[in-house]
Amino acid sequence: MARCNWCFIAVLPLAQLRRRKKVVLFIFLASLAVYLTVLHSGASHFSDSWRVNLNMSFSNMTISDRPQIGLCMKKTFLFDPNGWTKFPLLLPQIEPNISCEERQLFMVVVVNSDANDIRHRDSRTAIRTTWGKPTSNTPLKWRLFFSLGSSPDVATAMNNNHEALLHNDIIIGNFNDSYKNIIIKTFMSHFWVFSRFHCKYVLKTDDDVYVRVPWVYNWLNNVTMPRRRFYGGLIEYVANVFRTPGSKWYITEEQYKGEHWPPFAHGSFQVVSTDILPEYFNYTQFRMPFHADDAFFGVAARDLGIKVTDIPGFCFVVGAEECDLKTATAICHDISPTRIMSLHETYKSLKRSIEGYL
Numbered sequence: 226m227a228r229c230n231w232c233f234i235a236v237l238p239l240a241q242l243r244r245r246k247k248v249v250l251f252i253f254l255a256s257l258a259v260y261l262t263v264l265h266s267g268a269s270h271f272s273d274s275w276r277v278n279l280n281m282s283f284s285n286m287t288i289s290d291r292p293q294i295g296l297c298m299k300k301t302f303l304f305d306p307n308g309w310t311k312f313p314l315l316l317p318q319i320e321p322n323i324s325c326e327e328r329q330l331f332m333v334v335v336v337n338s339d340a341n342d343i344r345h346r347d348s349r350t351a352i353r354t355t356w357g358k359p360t361s362n363t364p365l366k367w368r369l370f371f372s373l374g375s376s377p378d379v380a381t382a383m384n385n386n387h388e389a390l391l392h393n394d395i396i397i398g399n400f401n402d403s404y405k406n407i408i409i410k411t412f413m414s415h416f417w418v419f420s421r422f423h424c425k426y427v428l429k430t431d432d433d434v435y436v437r438v439p440w441v442y443n444w445l446n447n448v449t450m451p452r453r454r455f456y457g458g459l460i461e462y463v464a465n466v467f468r469t470p471g472s473k474w475y476i477t478e479e480q481y482k483g484e485h486w487p488p489f490a491h492g493s494f495q496v497v498s499t500d501i502l503p504e505y506f507n508y509t510q511f512r513m514p515f516h517a518d519d520a521f522f523g524v525a526a527r528d529l530g531i532k533v534t535d536i537p538g539f540c541f542v543v544g545a546e547e548c549d550l551k552t553a554t555a556i557c558h559d560i561s562p563t564r565i566m567s568l569h570e571t572y573k574s575l576k577r578s579i580e581g582y583l
Contacts, residue, residue: 308510315413316420317396319389321370323421330424331365332442335414337492338432340373340385340402344562348432351562353392355569356435365442371395371432372414374402404473408518411492412509419502426455427502429495435556435568436494444536444554445496455498456526457534458490459555464520480515481524488533489523493557496536497522504529551575 336352339345349371357369371394376382389395398413400406411429418427426445430436444450464486467474490496497505508525515521526533538554550556550571560568 305507305510308507310510310513312412312509312514313409314416314506314509315398315400315409316417317372317413318375318399319386319395319397320417320421321389321393321395327368328422330367330422332367332426332428332438332445333418333422333424334367334369334428334430334436334438335418336369336371336430336432337407337410337414338371338373340376340397341378341381345432346384346388347562348565349388349395351565352432353394355565356438359438363439363442365446367438367442369394369438370414372410373397374400374406374410376402405516407492408514408516408521411518412506412514415497415502416506419499419506424499425452427497427499429492429497430555431493431558433558433560434493435560435565437554437572440538440554441496441536451532451534453498454501454531455496455534456490456501456522456531457536458495459493459539459557460488460533460535461486461491461519461523462488464489466520474517476515476517476520480513481520486520487523487527489520489526490533491539492519494536494539494555495519495522501529501531504531 334357336349336357338349352369359367359369373385373395375397376385385395385397389397396414396417398410400409402410414429415427418424426442428436428438428441445455466476466481466484466486469475505522505525508529512525512528523533525531536554538552540549540553540556541558550568556568
């Protein structure tokens with residue numbers, strides 16, 4: 226009898242424990258169901274609101290409306306189902322780890338760089354240690370990132386991934402890095418900046434250019450400059466459309482019918498305000514982009530009624546005299562990593578005599 230009482234006493238807490246486990250499990254499953262319902266509802270609302278903004282030409286979007294693609298949804302690209310081009314607005318498959326504080330900037334500088342050639346890695350290294358490194362006493366915050374496609378060579382791709390992890394300043398898209406895909410690379414970087422940052426401007430350049438960023442943002446911050454719908458840089462006012470098959474700049478009649486391009490900012494030095502980016506994103510859904518990305522930006526600006534503005538001081542002559550270097554905003558092009566380093570040393574020695582350099 227005593228043994229039976231002992232069994233009863235031992236089993237009773239076990240039964241209570243099982244009931245409690247069932248209650249806890251029920252509460253967990255109920256909470257999970259509610260969470261998934263809210264998450265699905267939120268995701269649907271997010272997707273629908275983004276599609277509405279596309280159909281509305283993005284024109285009414287403000288900074289607070291910007292979708293944090295990738296933060297809220299595991300989505301790597303987007304296109305408007307109502308547009309005929311189905312041009313993908315890609316997000317990079319590899320991107321830097323950026324804190325919330327680092328997302329509040331005046332300007333983001335994006336440098337298009339090649340993923341397949343070690344010389345471009347040397348250029349990226351030179352830029353990081355020279356003009357691409359913000360100084361601590363700059364009044365307006367900015368950051369520089371490199372934009373790459375994917376390399377078909379496994380070893381090169383692994384090196385690029387390691388470089389991205391090491392320096393935390395590279396975005397890599399899931400497309401073959403080639404001249405034909407430069408338009409994808411450019412829109413990927415702009416779409417990424419728009420999705421990740423709260424900034425006023427995006428400066429796009431190449432890795433064979435030396436840019437004096439403080440001069441650029443001082444010029445942009447001038448009170449006489451327009452603060453909205455800005456598109457400018459080194460302007461090409463008169464340029465013929467290449468019609469020679471076999472040329473890497475060849476444009477077909479289907480891509481563009483005119484014989485001359487409308488004015489456009491050179492791809493080596495182009496600045497846009499982020500408020501016009503939604504208009505450009507929408508434009509790609511209804512007019513197929515072509516590989517001449519800088520000319521495409523000019524065509525879009527013409528069709529969207531965006532004025533093209535020349536930013537003075539761009540210098541093509543690498544061997545310019547010292548007085549020319551003092552007034553230069555950017556120096557281009559085909560500048561080697563060694564030349565980038567030597568230019569920076571020249572500016573360091575001249576900085577006390579150059580007003581506004583720091």
